[in-house]
Amino acid sequence: MPLFKKFGAAAMAAVTAVSALASAVSADEPYNGYNYDWWNDAVPSQNGYVVDEVITGVDLGVGAFNELNDIFVDEVTGKIYLADTKNKRIVITDEKMESATVLDTFKYGEEFPESESLIKKTDLNDPSGVFVTHNNDKTLIYIADTMNERVIGCYEDGTIFREYTRPSGDLYEAEVSYRPLKVVVDNALNVYVVIKSITNGMVQFSTEGRFNGYYGSNRVETTAEVLQNAFYSLFMSREQMRKRVQAVAIEIANCDIDEEGFIYTVTSSKNAEKDVLKKLNPAGENIYLNMGFDNMLFGDMPLYYNGQNFASAIDDVDVDENGNVFLLDFTKRRIFQYSEELDLEFIFGGEGNQKGLFTSPTAIENLNHRVYVTDGRKNSITIFKLTEFGGMVQDAIELFNRGRYQDAKEPFEEILLRDSNYWFAYIGLGNAYYTMGENEMAMKYFYMHSKGGYNRAFKEYRMDMIRSYFNIFMIVVIVLIVIAVAISIVRRRIKKKKLKAASTGGDGNAV
Amino acid sequence: MRFDLDMPAWKWPFYVARHPFEGFEDVRWKKAYHTKVALIIVLCLFIVTVAGRLMTGFPFQVMYDKVFNVVPLFSSSVLIFFIWVVGNWSLCTLFNGEGKMQQIMCVTAYALVPYIISQVVYIFASNILTRQEGSILTFISYIGILWSAVLVISAMKAVHQYTMPKTIIAIVFTLIAMVIIVLVLILLISLFQQVVMFGYSIYTELMYRFSM
Numbered sequence: 001m002p003l004f005k006k007f008g009a010a011a012m013a014a015v016t017a018v019s020a021l022a023s024a025v026s027a028d029e030p031y032n033g034y035n036y037d038w039w040n041d042a043v044p045s046q047n048g049y050v051v052d053e054v055i056t057g058v059d060l061g062v063g064a065f066n067e068l069n070d071i072f073v074d075e076v077t078g079k080i081y082l083a084d085t086k087n088k089r090i091v092i093t094d095e096k097m098e099s100a101t102v103l104d105t106f107k108y109g110e111e112f113p114e115s116e117s118l119i120k121k122t123d124l125n126d127p128s129g130v131f132v133t134h135n136n137d138k139t140l141i142y143i144a145d146t147m148n149e150r151v152i153g154c155y156e157d158g159t160i161f162r163e164y165t166r167p168s169g170d171l172y173e174a175e176v177s178y179r180p181l182k183v184v185v186d187n188a189l190n191v192y193v194v195i196k197s198i199t200n201g202m203v204q205f206s207t208e209g210r211f212n213g214y215y216g217s218n219r220v221e222t223t224a225e226v227l228q229n230a231f232y233s234l235f236m237s238r239e240q241m242r243k244r245v246q247a248v249a250i251e252i253a254n255c256d257i258d259e260e261g262f263i264y265t266v267t268s269s270k271n272a273e274k275d276v277l278k279k280l281n282p283a284g285e286n287i288y289l290n291m292g293f294d295n296m297l298f299g300d301m302p303l304y305y306n307g308q309n310f311a312s313a314i315d316d317v318d319v320d321e322n323g324n325v326f327l328l329d330f331t332k333r334r335i336f337q338y339s340e341e342l343d344l345e346f347i348f349g350g351e352g353n354q355k356g357l358f359t360s361p362t363a364i365e366n367l368n369h370r371v372y373v374t375d376g377r378k379n380s381i382t383i384f385k386l387t388e389f390g391g392m393v394q395d396a397i398e399l400f401n402r403g404r405y406q407d408a409k410e411p412f413e414e415i416l417l418r419d420s421n422y423w424f425a426y427i428g429l430g431n432a433y434y435t436m437g438e439n440e441m442a443m444k445y446f447y448m449h450s451k452g453g454y455n456r457a458f459k460e461y462r463m464d465m466i467r468s469y470f471n472i473f474m475i476v477v478i479v480l481i482v483i484a485v486a487i488s489i490v491r492r493r494i495k496k497k498k499l500k501a502a503s504t505g506g507d508g509n510a511v
Numbered sequence: 512m513r514f515d516l517d518m519p520a521w522k523w524p525f526y527v528a529r530h531p532f533e534g535f536e537d538v539r540w541k542k543a544y545h546t547k548v549a550l551i552i553v554l555c556l557f558i559v560t561v562a563g564r565l566m567t568g569f570p571f572q573v574m575y576d577k578v579f580n581v582v583p584l585f586s587s588s589v590l591i592f593f594i595w596v597v598g599n600w601s602l603c604t605l606f607n608g609e610g611k612m613q614q615i616m617c618v619t620a621y622a623l624v625p626y627i628i629s630q631v632v633y634i635f636a637s638n639i640l641t642r643q644e645g646s647i648l649t650f651i652s653y654i655g656i657l658w659s660a661v662l663v664i665s666a667m668k669a670v671h672q673y674t675m676p677k678t679i680i681a682i683v684f685t686l687i688a689m690v691i692i693v694l695v696l697i698l699l700i701s702l703f704q705q706v707v708m709f710g711y712s713i714y715t716e717l718m719y720r721f722s723m
Contacts, residue, residue: 039577041577447569448569451569451570451642452642454569454570455570455641455642455643458568458569458570458641459641459643462639462641
């Protein structure tokens with residue numbers, strides 16, 4: 001019953017949030033900003049991002065796209081690479097998005113002659129991932145050529161310098177298909193490939209194309225099936241166990257790499273609770289676990305209506321130069337922006353056909369505070385720009401994350417003036433007052449927003465109180481002790497007198 | 512001290528708390544079952560439960576009520592107490608227990624005093640302690656619960672004149688009986704709800720017919 005009530009309350013909050021905003025904000029955007037409060041209820045918030053423009057293939061002069069599946073923004077050159085899957089091509093454009101070039105034919109050069117290639121194809125077949133990096137002033141383009149079962153590494157002119165094909169060793173099982181979906185490359189030019197229905201993690205290749213092993217596998221969810229298997233394994237033979245359905249980890253759906261070389265992965269299962277977003281160190285371990293984000297829920301809070309699960313299914317992840325993490329949710333077609341410390345900043349986007357809404361969002365990238373989202377069914381790129389409020393929040397949180405709490409005080413106050421529901425501002429102000437030594441104010445702001453912060457401020461506050469009232473406190477304590485001792489002495493004397501009176505009175509029953 | 516038992520009614524709960532083993536035998540011997548005192552203790556239990564939800568220091572709050580609702584608190588303190596009394600009485604009358612319903616209620620209420628006191632201390636301390644010192648609070652609440660549990664066992668033993676093993680068995684079965692009572696209550700409530708709804712729908716139907 002309480003569970004149902006909670007969901008009902010959440011739904012009501014969401015509805016009121018939406019209806020309240022519809023009248024309050026001049027309805028420029030087809031979606032309404034919201035955020036989650038202390039109780040994980042949705043509360044209305046200001047939009048952090050608004051639609052700037054929507055670009056199609058026709059606008060770029062290369063003909064309509066057919067299933068845009070990936071976008072990559074090169075931060076060095078400002079070029080934008082699009083994986084136009086069903087047209088079997090890569091479209092290269094720039095930040096202005098006025099013209100574009102098409103990359104769809106390739107050639108084998110001296111560096112990697114055709115005789116070395118296992119595939120020997122000079123065109124693409126359903127490319128669904130693209131990644132670009134630079135090495136010695138050369139632009140290296142990596143394309144996940146899905147149906148050709150290879151990842152191409154090529155230069156801008158289409159000369160292939162390496163192919164990353166199905167690993168031949170024992171580690172990669174023979175019956176498993178090799179359909180690369182996404183690709184990232186680290187600073188040492190190791191290639192990490194997300195492969196369809198591989199549950200062991202990403203496949204890692206060295207620069208030369210050698211299979212190094214799996215990287216960053218997810219943990220197995222503790223479902224009823226897993227527990228059942230563990231129970232059966234107590235008394236079933238190995239042969240019998242092999243016939244049972246094995247519980248496997250959820251496959252990695254997408255990935256990104258940040259400036260410092262950390263790789264981020266997401267899983268797009270609605271039922272996943274573990275490892276929805278991971279930040280992997282070079283050893284393939286999830287850093288977020290050590291930061292205490294093990295049980296964190298990403299995206300929308302899970303809601304069930306009529307037995308249907310409306311939890312978020314995170315399709316793509318993108319990390320900007322400040323460490324902000326963007327998650328693309330396929331369930332509600334929304335984008336969630338988290339700060340470096342995984343505090344939810346903004347939610348925008350939605351499902352629909354208007355500008356700023358999506359029918360089948362596939363990939364997300366950002367450059368200079370502009371967010372690019374590709375839609376595989378509308379076949380367009382939607383570009384969001386930061387609002388004034390959004391910029392303010394981002395600047396404040398950046399100051400906050402660098403530890404400059406006092407500098408962040410004014411921006412956070414301004415944010416609260418504009419949106420008193422914006423919960424992170426309370427934490428920011430609490431920290432500002434805490435560093436200024438105004439513990440009582442800090443406690444006021446931390447209350448119902450941060451237990452840890454409140455605890456810290458309260459500790460200082462208590463110390464101050466004890467210091468300033470120590471004399472009075474001790475005097476009161478001593479007086480109380482004296483009174484207590486005096487009372488007990490008096491009582492004992494009275495008792496003794498009574499006993500004496502009783503014994504001299506000759507009452508035999510007493511004692 | 513056992514001969515000096517002529518004390519006012521309100522002192523009895525504290526006396527049994529200080530004498531967990533022979534205290535309830537003394538209550539039985541002196542027939543010190545004071546219903547008013549017991550009811551006041553139950554009221555205190557309710558107050559302490561509500562205060563625990565409302566006044567526990569922020570770092571130690573586990574439930575965050577956006578909207579405060581007293582009904583679950585009432586049912587988790589007062590209602591559970593009376594279900595225990597009824598369950599225990601209905602079970603122990605079958606198991607040759609000597610206690611009457613009023614007596615069971617009184618001794619159970621007496622046994623709850625350490626728990627109530629520990630909760631009061633808990634609520635006060637939670638407002639002056641930080642989370643690092645939280646183990647003190649856990650200690651306080653465990654002490655209270657343990658003490659009250661010992662007293663409840665002792666009370667049941669004395670009021671029904673059972674041996675120790677029989678007391679333990681009776682308590683376990685009482686807990687099961689409580690679960691059954693709660694289930695039956697829920698069933699009854701939903702049944703009555705349906706009956707009321709049925710009557711109401713007939714009423715509205717009639718009103719539609721005749722208010723033309």
